[in-house]
Amino acid sequence: MDFETVIGLEIHVELATKTKIFCNCKNEFGAPPNTHVCPVCMGSPGVLPVLNEEALRLGIRAALALHCEVRQSSKFDRKNYFYPDNPKAYQISQYDEPIGEHGYVEIVVGEENRRIGITRVHLEEDAGKLNHSAYGDSSYVDFNRAGVPLIEIVSEPDIRSAEEARLFLEELKAIMQYCLISDCKMEEGSLRCDANISLRPFGQEKFGTKTEIKNMNSFRNVQRGLEYERSRQEKILRGGDAVEQQTLRWDETTAATILMRSKEDAHDYRYFPDPDLPRILLTGAYIEDRLKEIPELPTDKRNRFEKEYGIPGYDAGVLTASRALSEYFDETAKHVKDPKVASNIIMGDVLGYLKTAEKEIDELPMTPAHLVELVGLMENGTISSKIAKNVLKDMMESGKAPKVIIEEQGLVQISDEGQLKAIAERVIAANPKSVEDYRSGKEKAIGALVGQVMKETKGKANPQMVNQIIIDLINQA
């Protein structure tokens, strides 16, 4: 019997607001412990939450970007549980009236377009962070993160493989980044993912027993964790046993899932409407305005790049991975004769350079306008493509205009016929063997002669012209 994998994801995304969701403390990663705190986010007696409108706006924008219906009337609820990182001993969240519902995300798996349903998107506050003493005798709480606005995104169990889960996450991240909702850095915890996974025989409608996996802190680990859990469950089922409903933790070092708690330990969070916060009532116009804040999304952009610039789907996929990269390419491609040339340079040289330099595209000193200029100089023959590569490297490091670099280093291509003819004559005289080979029909021999000219001009000679001149000289002789 073959088993079908069924995966649903629960994703927490920290919203890129200036301040926290219910107080005026800064929302900023990496500050010294307990420096972005106040009585409100520390849960001091007598404090009250006040909703940060920016968080609401980003939450709605996120729901809309995920094609959700946005509720015009929703509310906040309290999720009650004790833990030292939870200062009020309840988390303000949304229980039965989430801000957004019934959305979807489209992904491409291989050649297939897949639509993954979004069950709900809701707003809530983040908890603080526990730091355990190296000596194991005490724990410390950092409340900087307590009260940072989050959205929780819950997908339908529409995902059918670990790879699909990763693709879905990548798409989701791109959407959040495109909409300036979050920076989605998994390593900083601004995007976190838990997964539910179960198996069922192909053709069966009823879901199998699921397990929940937590602590998969990178895209790679999401895929690995799910692959591991899939085969663990498969082994159990093949052995004729039943999968137990459990919450598991992915352990990166041992590359295995570890039991956190079983079903019997399930919490009763005693949700109830937060009496300190009035209902969220939205006008149609307010929601409409959020819709206007959504830029062209990755899928649409990908399709447009393919159509408008005639680049392959693969290129379009790579170039739309982030909003900044897509805008860089867009700015370049629309001003060059052949967008594929721009695509090649950005996908090859530029991304390669960024990777080695460990930089993001928005940290690149080279502007799209300069890149357009460089492509123009190649196309009109001012520099050879070989020299262009070196100029490009310099541009990416220094941010200088290509013309400046070419001038400084005297790299202009030699296209003066007289000058090239003189050199070619010298080369022909010095290489009678190659001339002979060419004459006897070995067309390739011409390459050696051209190579000699290029060498003598330190690569600056216009190769097409050199080629023609040599052929003409030999034929004339």
Next chain:
Amino acid sequence: MVELGIGIRQLHDALQRRELTATDLAEDSIARIREWDKDVQAFLKVTEDDARQRAKVLSGQAPQGLLEGIPFALKDNMTTRGVETTCGSKILSGYIPPYSAAVTEKLEAQGGNLVGKLNMDEFAMGSSTENSGYFPTRNPWDLTVVPGGSSGGSAAAVAAGMVAFALGSDTGGSIRQPASYCGVVGLKPTYGRVSRYGLVSYASSLDQIGPITNTVEDAAIVLQAIAGHDQRDSTSVRLEVPDFVSALSGDIRGLKIGLPKEYLDLGMDESMRAVFDTAVNQLRALGASIHEVTLPHTAYALSAYYLIAPAEASSNLARYDGVRYGFRAKDADNLLDMYNKTRSQGFGTEVKRRILIGTYALSSGYYDAYYKRAQQVRTLIRRDFEEAFEEVDLIISPTAPTTAFKLGEKTSDPLTMYLSDIYTIPVNLAGLPAISVPCGFISGLPAGLQMIGKMFDEATVLRAAHAYEKATDWTSRRPQIAKGGRA
């Protein structure tokens, strides 16, 4: 000695005429506390050094506002920056808040002189102030009876003339019932009229801060000082605050007053009935018309209240876990043990009882039957009042079914204790404004008349109470203590 109970305006006039200074008032307040609080035990903390300091600064100038230089005290569930705030609970012993409540800020900005923090039932849960984690407060009229609660310290301190006014908080009657027991005026404003920022939450959807004063005019003056929208409290309303003092015309001719027939069956004793009937007649004599109204869901109010309030409390009080502030139990083996020991040792019996009830009411599988049902009852009770207020301008009742009871009389029977709030609880469930104004004595103990108004119509409530007060002389009666003699 100065009579701090003569009225805020009278004290203010004396300050302006330079017959008195802010220091005189502060010294008088401190001296009375020194002399009588051994017996009354209204204060959890007396901030005399700060009060003297402030009085000194204020004495150098003629007072601007009405509250300038006037000594007052706060129920200990309102935060005071730098001054211990315990809510009458051991779990917050030693807790120094890093910020002041909105009402503290407002009163201090208007020159009020804080002399201390007042005793209360722990976390405002109780009707006698016997549930204080520290000591019970006694009634200045008779030291063997309770002052009511949970704002018992506030009512007792005002009745004993230790301060010119105090603030209390009212979740189910906690301002009005002690005001009634202590023969002073207590006003619960409309929910949302006064900012709750810095009021330590008991039941967030019911809690409201209000004045406890010697006279109705004082209540109007203090309400004026503390009312208004506060962006730090999302449940405070953006409504203009009317001039409450100028509403005190003394004239209630033509005012339509409702008597809810259901209230008269609620275990009111005969002597209370007699006092109440006299009050009704006096109001009629003042030109008001009296009408019977019906509030058909009254019988369910107490049950609804004792689900909603504990449910919210179970969540509000969960933060007292020993992690960040206040009391933490020693010798815990692990985290869970620390939570268990801290909360078991830090909270008193009544608080634990309500946390348990509330936790149960919110539990999965019970939520619909209890909390949700209680909220539906609440809606019905609110509607009862809305319908009644289509016919009348004001609804009246006794504030409590009896006068103050003996200390220890009801501590072993929480249900009987809960019944002392049957007239006040529906008002909180509906969010309405209501006042308790003294209306006579039964066996030497004061009785209170409750006047309930429409949403945000404190002006009518105050006007009627003021007219009634002028026509009777109950508010001018003071216990022996306030006059300087032994009770």
